[in-house]
Amino acid sequence: MSGVEGGVAQQLAERQAVRRQKSLVRRRTAIRLTAATLAVAALGAGALTPPPPTMGAGEAPMAQWAALRLPAPVPQAPAPLLAQIEALGAAFEGRAGIAVRDIEGGWTAAHDGDGLYPQQSVSKLWVAISVLDAVDRGVLRLTDPVTVRLEDLSIFHQPIRDHVGRNGYPTTVGELLASAATRSDNAANDILMRLVGGPDHVRSVMAERALGAISLGDEERYFQTQIAGLEWRPEFSFGRNFWQARAAMPQDTRRAALEAYLNAPSDGASPTAVVRALDRLAAGELLSPASTAHLLDLLAQSRTGPQRLGGGLVEGWRLAHKTGTGQVLGPRATGYNDVGLLTAPDGRTYAVAVFIAETTRPVPERQALMQAVTRAVIAQHHGLDPTQVQAEDFNLLPLIASRDSAQLNLRPDFPAPVASP
Secondary structure (H helix, E strand, O other): OHHHHHHHHHHHHHHHHHHHHHHHHHHHHHHHHHHHHHHHHHHHHHHHOOOOOOOOOOOOOHHHHHHOOOOOOOOOOOHHHHHHHHHHHHHOOEEEEEEEEEOOOOOEEEEOOOOOEEOHHHHHHHHHHHHHHHHHOOOOOOOOEEEEOHHHOOOOOOHHHHHOEOOEEEEEHHHHHHHHHHHOOHHHHHHHHHHHOOHHHHHHHHHHOOOOOEOOOOOHHHHHHHHOOOOOOHHHHOOOHHHHHHHOOOHHHHHHHHHHHHHOOOOEEOHHHHHHHHHHHHOOOOOOHHHHHHHHHHHHOOOEOOOOHHHHOEOOOEEEEEEEOOOEEOOEEEEEEEEEEEEOOOOOEEEEEEEEEEEOOOHHHHHHHHHHHHHHHHHHHOOOOOOOOOHHHOOEOOOOOOOOOOOOOEOOOOOOOOOOO
């Protein structure tokens, strides 16, 4: 029996050893499978997990954050002045656009500041800048001689016409510029426009300076006849020929032409763009220092529209400006404007633009609107409430004019051009 029992025990031990070996193999296999599964999971997790951020990619150094600067706030116009400007524009019977810009403070107060208004002779400013740009580039000189001939004449107001005979009128680029800027001489302006290369060249100069919402029409003789519904004819430069031709037109035709112009003025400009351009002119950004000083001096000598913005001046204040006056049809007046630089006794300067696209109100009321804008600026500057100050609160020193005219208002003391010897 003992031999049999020993054989059974040995077989049992061998079977247990086999089981242990199989169990060990199964455990090792399970461990390998688990490890492989964990490895695959780790690889998948690694593909889905972004790399740790590096310095500067979401974690800028403290010094970099400290160097950051927020944009400067846009300067805001004083509330009382803004309220007065808006009230004046809204109360006027007609379409009026107003803008005032403090050159030092950088703020603008406006009523319909982004609307487009017909400039009329305000556009002579951009022609003058084009002429002086040509001077700065050495293309023209103010002393260059020019002979004005009868065929060079224009329409409406052109004081130079009285001095042009059969042999022409000898003058210079500088004298033409002075007549256009200070007397709003249409013929002088048209000749200067042709000298620099025509309307397209003036527009290119304006575009180079990025003046914004400011356009330019054609020469005055073509521009004004188109507004009237006519085509230019040379005889319109003389006598009452233009007025007679315009009066003979069917009123519906003329009214339609005027309406088309007012709806889409080819010389349209926004008051806000104009005061910004005046700001840049005063800052010397549009022309050389010498040309800037020359143009500002000419604008200070302007004698047109003395009862517009200038009618609200008080002692110690100065105005360098350019007016514009459009055509009249019945009681309807158009393009009655004045823009300029208003300077206080302490030297602080404001760019001001008042445009009246159309109105049926008489000249004194149009002038009163402009004078009120001037007085509002002056009141604000002196710490007074622009909404409360009245005309009688100022020691007004208006420029003296011999007569009021819907066409121009020239001061009588301004001399006529003198022919060169």
